[in-house]
Amino acid sequence: MNPEERADCSEVVHRIYEYLDGEMTEQDTRKIAEHLSECGPCLKEHDLDQALKALVKRACNCEPAPEALRMQIMARITTVRIELSE
Ligand SMILES: [Zn+2]
Numbered sequence: 001m002n003p004e005e006r007a008d009c010s011e012v013v014h015r016i017y018e019y020l021d022g023e024m025t026e027q028d029t030r031k032i033a034e035h036l037s038e039c040g041p042c043l044k045e046h047d048l049d050q051a052l053k054a055l056v057k058r059a060c061n062c063e064p065a066p067e068a069l070r071m072q073i074m075a076r077i078t079t080v081r082i083e084l085s086e
Pocket of ligand 1: 008009012035039041042
């Protein structure tokens, strides 16, 4: 595969909110999905907490993030990962 068409870990973490929210193009969505399916521990190993903070901030622009919103985003990430691993 062309390396330019593959997402790396930092891109995945950086763009996970767009991915979860369905804001990406079909091509980008596929790129992220492929990466997550090949790179199981990606979010865990690559600053998941930092990514979460960025996501929460983008979602409600408040600090600190409300626990409910944090849980909601975690649940969505978990759902996506379960869907990919099945
Ligand atoms: Zn990765």
